[in-house]
Amino acid sequence: MPSSDASSTLRLPSGLRTRDFLIGGWTALVFVFLYVPIIVLVAYSFNASRLNVLWSGFTLDWYVRVWDNGPLLRAAQNSLVIACISTVLSVVLGTSGAWLLHRYRFRGAGGIQTLTAIPMVMPEILMGISLLIFFASAGLSLGFATVVIGHVTFSFPFVLVAVQARLRGLDPALEEAALDLGATPFKAFWLVIVPCLRPAIVAGGLMAFSLSWDELIVTFFTTNASAATLPIRVFGMAKVGLNPMLNALSAIFVLATAAVVLFSAYVRRLAR
Amino acid sequence: MDPLASPAAPDAKSLPSDHRRARWRAWLLLTPMVLWLVAFVVVPTAILLVYSFCERDELGRVVFSFTWENYQRVLDPVYLRIFGRSIGYAALTTVICVVVGFPVAYCIGRASEAWRQRLLLLVMVPFWTSFLIRTYAWITILKEEGLLNGALSALSIVHAPLDLLYTPSAVVIGLVYAYLPFMILPIYGSVEKIDGALIEAAHDLGAGPLRVFTSVIIPLTLPGIAAGTLLVFVPAIGMFAVTDLLGGAQVPLIGNVIQNQFMQARDWPFGAALGMVFMLLFAVSYGLILRFRREETA
Incomplete structure (x- = not known):
């Protein structure tokens, strides 16, 4: 606890102690609320019974069934392909855009900046229906390409923002030195600036990947049956009701998420 | 443009101001991003606006015309009530998230570094776990043969299973559960920035804990609360997946109605009109919260 609390404790001992105790207790309760459903979900993925209430023995059967489920695996594969492509495109668009907006003064730069913020804040359902109408009027049939377009549109601004934050702390002399030493502007960007931006690019890329991997609403309006992603399949299954296969799948997701969160915390610590 | 600074030579000796001005090459490089935004954000929104004034024929195809009919239908009490309910649910979710999340954010912000x-x-x-999974978790808990009913009947608190799933409470629980981390994180950001000396000074000047809270802590964390409200209130209005999964068809919110117009009813012009009204709602609430935030930070 900071020293300010200690000094005030002298004045108002009981009051402050009670307050800290209450806040700490409340926080613990909220974490219980946040974690109990997730833990229950994971625990019951090992339950032999189809119903969730009774524990009737340990099994890995549901994991085996997920592994044997063709449509689910295909959806996972689709999700992975779409997330990878849209991450690469988002990193390219976001990083180059951030650099150009930082390095050069464009007429109307403020307007461009505002435009990049819109996909981040726009409700997903509005983006979904407007893209659906757009693809329909443009005569594009829905599938992988339309899903990737949707995902890149809301992902790349996050890369842009992450890279811009890092650029603000960058020494302008770095690029000037590279140019003075005879590098072309492209070489200076690629060999000097990009390595400096790597932590922000990695963070933005992770963000873009996980946004794409989790996305349901925009995908819902821009996909067809053959390009259905994992969230689309999971949504369909969850609508029908309980299914222990979903528990198993969710458990894998939760563990993967926790691993990515810990990994990115580790990367951030390294970057410091 | 300065004729001496030819684009072929490296710009090392050019003046800083000239050096920074975007020339055609920089514009060319920025074009893909700008085009992307225009093609997939601006144009689709414009087409949505156009569609909202169109009609559809008996086969569900869109006929280009100019009619206010779709907007007149939006003003039908049935849809106004759904809009009102959506805003109400989103507001309730936001308030619960602030009340539940504030002490947590405060606790984290004032804790030791480790x-x-x-x-x-x-x-x-x-925060990063898919909201779909977290919503499914609540189905397993709230379902008739789910965990909560099982526990309640095992403890013989209830004798017949309660109807927990597909109720308004289930929707609100699901929304709060989905959005709570999005409220905690921005408030934490504000709490972390509070200078401890200000709280100490308020104590020294004789303010009680309640007074310190209402006159010092709350005003200093308002930007965080406003940011959290942006992240919770606006998305919660249109969130149809949580209401679909936990509310069944019992409590349609505006997101469900829009989705239905596009997927099942296939009345795109009416769906577009509902979407445009939602867009207006979004823009107004967004603008209001941003303005409020700017006043607070200024």
Whole structure:
């Protein structure tokens, strides 16, 4: 606890102690609320019974069934392909855009900046229906390409923002030195600036990947049956009701998420 | 443009101001991003606006015309009530998230460095876990043969299973559960920035704990609360997946109605009109919150 609390404790001992105790207790309760459903979900993925209430023995059967489920695996594969492509495109668009907006003064730069913020804040359902109408009027049939377009549109601004934050702390002399030493502007960007931006690019890329991997609403309006992603399949299954296969799948997701969160915390610590 | 600074030579000797001005090459490089935004954000929104004034024929095809009919239908009490309900649910979710999340954000923000990192990681895992999975978790708990009913009847508190799933409470629980981390993190950001000396000074000047809270802590964390409200209120209005999964068809919100117009009813012009009204709602609430935030930080 900071020293300010200690000094005030002298004045108002009981009051402050009670307050800290209450806040700490409340926080613990909220974490219980946040974690109990997730833990229950994971625990019951090992339950032999189809119903969730009774524990009737340990099994890995549901994991085996997920592994044997063709449509689910295909959806996972689709999700992975779409997330990878849209991450690469988002990193390219976001990083180059951030650099150009930082390095050069464009007429109307403020307007461009505002435009990049819109996909981040726009409700997903509005983006979904407007893209659906757009693809329909443009005569594009829905599938992988339309899903990737949707995902890149809301992902790349996050890369842009992450890279811009890092650029603000960058020494302008770095690029000037590279140019003075005879590098072309492209070489200076690629060999000097990009390595400096790597932590922000990695963070933005992770963000873009996980946004794409989790996305349901925009995908819902821009996909067809053959390009259905994992969230689309999971949504369909969850609508029908309980299914222990979903528990198993969710458990894998939760563990993967926790691993990515810990990994990115580790990367951030390294970057410091 | 300065004729001496030829684009072929490296710009090392040019003046800084000239050096920074975007020339055609920089514009060319920025074009893909600008085009992307125009093609997939601006144009689709414009087409949505156009569609909202169109009609559809008996086969559900869109006929280009100019009619206010779709907007007149939006003003039908049935749809106004759904809009009102959506705003009400989103507002309730936001308020619960602030009340529940504020002490947590405060606790994290005032904790020691090591604890702060640990607690933040604990918020991050649900934050990043797919909301779909977290919503499904509540189905397993609230279902008629689910965990909560099982536990209640095992303890013989209830004798017949309660109807928990597909109720308004289930929707609100699901929304709060989905959005709580999005409220905790921005408030934490504000709490972390509070200078401890200000709280101490308020104490020294004789303010009680309640007074310190209402006159010092709340005003200083308002930007965080406003940012959290942006992240919770606006998306919660249109969230149809949580209401679909936990509310069944019992409590349609505006997101469900829009989705239905596009997927099942296939009345795109009417769906577009509903979407445009939602867009207006979004823009107004967004603008209001941003303005409020700017006044607070200024």
